[in-house]
Amino acid sequence: MFDIERWQEIFDTIRKNKLRTFLTGLSVASGIFILVILLGFGNGMQNGIEKEFQEDAITKVSAWPGVTSKEYNGLNPGRRIRFMNEDFETIGYNFNDLIEYGTARVYVRGATVNYGPESLAYDLFGANPDFQFVENIKMVEGRYINQTDEKAYKKVVVIGKKIRDDVFRDLDSPIGEFLDISGIRFKIVGVYSEMIDEEEERIIMPNTTAQLIMTGETQVNSLEYTIPRMDNFEQAVATAKALENSLRGYLLKEHQVSPDDTSAMEFGNALEQAKRFYGLTNNIKLFFWFVGVCTIIAGVVGVSNIMLIVVKERTREIGIRKALGAKPWSIVGMILHEAIFVTAISGFGGLVFSMLLLEFVGPHVEIEYVLNPSVDLKVAVATVLLLIFSGTTAGFFPAWRAARIKVIEALRDE
Amino acid sequence: MIEIKDLHKSYKMGSNSLHVLKGINFKAEKGELVAIMGSSGSGKSTLLNIIGMLDLADTGEYVLDEVPIKNLSETKAAQYRNKFLGFVFQSFNLINYKNAIENVALPLYYQRVGRKERQEKALNYLDKVGLKEWATHLPSELSGGQKQRVAIARAMAAEPKVLLADEPTGALDSKTSYEVMDLIQNINDEGNTILVVTHEEDIAHMCKRIVHLKDGVIVEDKKVEQVRASEYVQ
Numbered sequence: 302m303f304d305i306e307r308w309q310e311i312f313d314t315i316r317k318n319k320l321r322t323f324l325t326g327l328s329v330a331s332g333i334f335i336l337v338i339l340l341g342f343g344n345g346m347q348n349g350i351e352k353e354f355q356e357d358a359i360t361k362v363s364a365w366p367g368v369t370s371k372e373y374n375g376l377n378p379g380r381r382i383r384f385m386n387e388d389f390e391t392i393g394y395n396f397n398d399l400i401e402y403g404t405a406r407v408y409v410r411g412a413t414v415n416y417g418p419e420s421l422a423y424d425l426f427g428a429n430p431d432f433q434f435v436e437n438i439k440m441v442e443g444r445y446i447n448q449t450d451e452k453a454y455k456k457v458v459v460i461g462k463k464i465r466d467d468v469f470r471d472l473d474s475p476i477g478e479f480l481d482i483s484g485i486r487f488k489i490v491g492v493y494s495e496m497i498d499e500e501e502e503r504i505i506m507p508n509t510t511a512q513l514i515m516t517g518e519t520q521v522n523s524l525e526y527t528i529p530r531m532d533n534f535e536q537a538v539a540t541a542k543a544l545e546n547s548l549r550g551y552l553l554k555e556h557q558v559s560p561d562d563t564s565a566m567e568f569g570n571a572l573e574q575a576k577r578f579y580g581l582t583n584n585i586k587l588f589f590w591f592v593g594v595c596t597i598i599a600g601v602v603g604v605s606n607i608m609l610i611v612v613k614e615r616t617r618e619i620g621i622r623k624a625l626g627a628k629p630w631s632i633v634g635m636i637l638h639e640a641i642f643v644t645a646i647s648g649f650g651g652l653v654f655s656m657l658l659l660e661f662v663g664p665h666v667e668i669e670y671v672l673n674p675s676v677d678l679k680v681a682v683a684t685v686l687l688l689i690f691s692g693t694t695a696g697f698f699p700a701w702r703a704a705r706i707k708v709i710e711a712l713r714d715e
Numbered sequence: 716m717i718e719i720k721d722l723h724k725s726y727k728m729g730s731n732s733l734h735v736l737k738g739i740n741f742k743a744e745k746g747e748l749v750a751i752m753g754s755s756g757s758g759k760s761t762l763l764n765i766i767g768m769l770d771l772a773d774t775g776e777y778v779l780d781e782v783p784i785k786n787l788s789e790t791k792a793a794q795y796r797n798k799f800l801g802f803v804f805q806s807f808n809l810i811n812y813k814n815a816i817e818n819v820a821l822p823l824y825y826q827r828v829g830r831k832e833r834q835e836k837a838l839n840y841l842d843k844v845g846l847k848e849w850a851t852h853l854p855s856e857l858s859g860g861q862k863q864r865v866a867i868a869r870a871m872a873a874e875p876k877v878l879l880a881d882e883p884t885g886a887l888d889s890k891t892s893y894e895v896m897d898l899i900q901n902i903n904d905e906g907n908t909i910l911v912v913t914h915e916e917d918i919a920h921m922c923k924r925i926v927h928l929k930d931g932v933i934v935e936d937k938k939v940e941q942v943r944a945s946e947y948v949q
Binding site for chain 1: 764767769770789790793794796797798802804806808809810812813817821822824825826827829830869873
């Protein structure tokens with residue numbers, strides 16, 4: 302392997318057979334390139350989907366009221382269910398061990414919102430301070446609604462980033478500005494950002510304020526909770542399911558709804574959904590691996606084929622070399638040495654090129670559900686080694702056969 | 716130098732067996748220039764291949780420079796070929812992607828001679844065949860006669876004990892043939908043993924001895940008055 306004479310002989314051969322070398326190299330390099338890009342996108346997809354779910358508190362369990370469709374305990378169907386403040390408080394108290402954060406939402410309907418002479422049309426609702434954590438909201442400016450706001454019925458709101466960009470684009474900051482909501486002045490105390498654009502077109506005030514000033518009732522429109530952080534995904538799914546069942550059990554009983562009445566209340570469980578998506582990403586990853594492995598196999602077959610042709614093409618040369626005194630093993634060594642050298646150089650070339658592409662282009666990829674496609678260097682190097690190894694193994698047999706051909710037969714080969 | 720006793724060789728052709736050499740007895744001393752003649756199928760090429768260790772005899776003895784040649788492994792045969800024998804073929808058999816000097820240097824590579832010494836020796840032998848100026852030309856840029864002279868330089872570069880030429884002028888016109896034979900005679904004059912397989916009478920008479928093969932046996936073995944090829948070369 303470190304025989305300088307042989308290296309020189311190999312370099313001579315490579316230099317004088319540029320096209321053959323180039324084609325061998327190209328097939329190896331493109332095989333590796335495709336594989337790495339595929340694996341990269343598999344990872345990118347996983348990253349993207351994970352992020353999508355992390356943004357919107359993955360562990361959220363929620364309940365919305367509806368209209369009953371079944372008679373129960375002497376109550377007629379068609380009854381509108383109303384969740385009240387007491388429900389929120391009792392649930393928080395009863396299922397404390399299953400809940401990390403909880404919030405209720407109070408929709409403010411029919412209110413007019415004005416900023417100076419400008420009339421605004423955005424979603425408006427009340428929420429608890431913990432809403433920030435349930436929805437995984439990030440503050441861009443100022444602060445979120447806090448306990449003091451809630452207790453003191455403060456007339457404060459936080460707005461989404463998009464509202465700031467649309468309405469307050471002339472100001473340095475909308476903090477401290479006042480919105481006129483149905484004739485009452487609300488002070489803007491914070492601006493938040495969300496993953497999804499529509500969720501940035503919201504004006505949020507404390508629940509207590511919303512109920513006192515806007516609706517005049519103690520009704521809430523939804524109950525939303527997150528479960529405490531769990532060690533693993535399966536445990537989280539199980540806890541979320543337990544919380545959903547507890548909510549259902551409590552709310553059905555409290556509001557006297559038939560257990561099999563599906564329209565009276567609706568329950569959401571983000572984890573259940575996430576579980577499906579995780580399953581999907583696993584499948585996608587598996588699929589990309591499958592495609593990748595097929596690419597590798599195609600690469601191996603390609604390299605073997607080229608080796609076969611190379612050996613065939615060189616049969617006469619091998620005969621000449623043998624007549625001049627080349628031993629069979631030196632023929633095999635020469636062919637394999639060249640093959641390993643070419644596949645190694647082009648394999649790592651393809652690897653470096655594809656890794657660079659992922660490195661520089663990857664972070665700029667902003668397709669939905671694809672984030673920062675990247676590939677594990679160890680996996681990539683292993684595939685290159687595998688390709689070199691299998692290409693060599695595949696090349697060995699024709700080389701060995703060629704070295705065994707009788708000189709007179711090899712010389713007859715045209 | 717070469718001693719062959721009762722050599723037999725047959726080829727299997729399906730269920731039939733073709734008996735090509737039927738008991739050859741042959742001796743060649745050092746410095747001889749022997750022409751082996753015969754019509755096609757007479758077994759002259761087979762004999763040369765066996766002498767050249769490119770093929771194995773079925774039975775019989777073969778001694779080359781007091782070394783008995785038998786039970787050869789591929790590796791051993793390669794070693795002997797490299798050390799004892801130089802080949803010149805009808806179709807030149809140069810490696811087409813190597814230039815003249817690299818072709819000539821190739822047997823030295825297999826003798827594990829260093830690169831620099833290889834180059835020097837090869838150039839020296841190219842000079843001997845009058846092709847020093849063509850050292851860096853590829854075979855495709857050379858004429859037939861030039862190619863054969865490169866091949867002869869290559870065969871001589873390894874300094875073999877015996878030079879084996881299988882129809883060395885078979886692919887050349889008569890003028891070029893005489894030039895090549897002139898070169899072979901000069902090499903012989905320096906004391907090298909040479910075996911030439913040919914079916915051309917005039918080429919055969921440029922050797923010192925003619926061996927006639929017919930149907931696998933030697934029918935005639937005579938010394939001849941050597942015709943100098945230089946007489947035909949202007």
